[in-house]
Amino acid sequence: MTAPDATGRAAGIDPRGPRFGAALTAALLIATILAGDSPAGLVLLALVVASFALGVARGVQGTWQGTLYAALIRPRLSPPTEREDPAPPRFAQFVGLIITGVGLVLGLAGVTWAVTVFAAVALVAAFLNAAFGLCLGCQLYLIGRRLVPSRAA
Amino acid sequence: MRRHAAVGRPSLGAVDPDVLFRASAVVALLGLTSFAWWFATRRRGELRPVRTRRSTSAGRREPAPPTLDRVRTAVAVTAGARATVVQISAEYCSPCRRSAALWTDLVATDPALAFVEVDGGQHLDLTREFGVLSTPTSLLFDTDGTLVGRIGGAPTRVQATQALAHSANTIGLTRPNNSTDPNNSAGSAGTDNSTTTDRIGAER
Incomplete structure (x- = not known):
């Protein structure tokens, strides 16, 4: 039976935490896009990249957004009605790190449009997460898995 | 500004x-x-019925959708006497957990129903053949193992109950009495079936 392989994980984190974090990330990414080709844009994008790196290393609850949520927002809310496995949001941090990381590297290499374009892609994902609770990277994971082996075969 | x-x-x-x-x-x-x-x-959680082509199999290029037997070649499935739900999940998928918990809960109330969760990442062949692009996708099979419909995304309890009722209605037309299903304890399946249908009918 393969039934237990996707279920039966340990009780997880408050799912509202990653969504709040995504809203802060989205705000930073909007600022990045508005800053455009200026050095400020690169600095803001680097800040986002660093946040995602922290999220990959420690999980979403270990980011500065997670700390802010736990300190400022969570005490004002009722206890969560459901809990979430920390693995999907952590994977989303990884996807975010790749996208913004590529934008930052290209931007540092002098490809001026890359900062805006990659920040915009990341903004779509962060906005979907914050506003609708959708983890875009998580959804693309299976599609990616479907595409890769079929090309190889 | x-x-x-x-x-x-x-x-x-x-x-x-x-x-x-x-x-x-x-x-x-x-x-x-x-x-x-x-x-x-816009149709998340809703049952999207599969158009049955049982009688119009002649001259159609489009192949019939895979049956529950196809799922059985990949994972062990104990088919339900009335309906079987197969949920395709993914490793990084929070709504999959919620959806699976709901199906498990619904199936526990009725021995004529069966539920199995399949990791799509480990069974990519199944995700291709059933055309699963997002998770969770719940595939609803009837008594014969024919694909009745599919649900994209995590359904609400009402949506899931209605989907199972839809399956019961479809079977009601083709098979008024399925208490002779050899896969399950015949007598209890028959009685459970009628009570469950009444219960779902009352909720509608």
Whole structure:
């Protein structure tokens, strides 16, 4: 039976935490896009990249957004009605790190449009997460898995 | 920003037109994203019935959708006497957990129902053959193991109950009495079936 392989994980984190974090990330990414080709844009994008790196290393609850949520927002809310496995949001941090990381590297290499374009892609994902609770990277994971082996075969 | 510019000078010279353009682009992007979200999820949790081509198999190029037997070649499935739900999940999928918990809960109330969760990442052949692009996707099979319909996304309890009722109605037309199903304890399946149908009928 393969039934237990996707279920039966340990009780997880408050799912509202990653969504709040995504809203802060989205705000930073909007600022990045508005800053455009200026050095400020690169600095803001680097800040986002660093946040995602922290999220990959420690999980979403270990980011500065997670700390802010736990300190400022969570005490004002009722206890969560459901809990979430920390693995999907952590994977989303990884996807975010790749996208913004590529934008930052290209931007540092002098490809001026890359900062805006990659920040915009990341903004779509962060906005979907914050506003609708959708983890875009998580959804693309299976599609990616479907595409890769079929090309190889 | 715009008002400030208008006060300062008759033109928008005080605000960098590039920033205005970028701000408009951000607003447009988020609007487009919201519309795409609404479009993609407008039937989320709803049962989308599969058009049955049992009698019109002649001359159609489109092959019949795979049956429960196809799922059985990949994972062990104990078919339900009335309906079987197969949920395709993925490793990084929070709504899959919620959806699986709901199906498990519903199936526990009725021995004529069966549920199995399949990791799509480990059974990519199944995700291709059933055309699963997003998770969770719940496939609903009837007594014969024929695919009745599919549900994209995590259904609400009402949606899931209605989907199972739909399956019961479909079977009711083709098979008024399925108590002779050899896979299950015949007598209990028959009685459970009638009570469950009544219960679901009352909720509708």
